[in-house]
Amino acid sequence: MSYVNADDVLPECLIWEISRTVVPEGAGSNHRNHCPNCLYSLHVDIEPGDRESECGGHMEPVSVWVRNKGEWAIIHRCKTCGTLSSNRVAADDNPMKLMSIAMKPLGQPPFPIERIEEMTRMMGGEGSL
Secondary structure, eight states: OOOOOTTOOOSBOSOTTSOOBOOGGGGTSSOOOBOTTTOOEEOOOSSTTOOOOSOOOEEEEEEEEEOGGGOEEEEEEETTTOOEEEEEOOTTSOHHHHHHHHHHHHHSOSSOGGGHHHHHHHTTOOOOO
């Protein structure tokens, strides 16, 4: 997908298994660079909007972060070359998919969850589950 004018209809959605048309009006902006349902994008830019990347790989939504003033953004990683990019969340983005991406680190901590109390004590903290 690429940035488009509000009058344009985007090509098929990046949900390759389910084809559907995506229009920019639902984004709350005249521009859309990712699918509102699966949140995938295409690696077409080196700098935002320049269309200079020759990669063309699928940009997987791997995380979210909160910008200044509370605006959410999606972090995409190219499945072909590994490039990371950040794109603002659009008004019609799938809220369940956004929350799923945001919560994933909590569901898969980098340590055994059953050791949380022990680790808390080791760091000088108090409390129990």
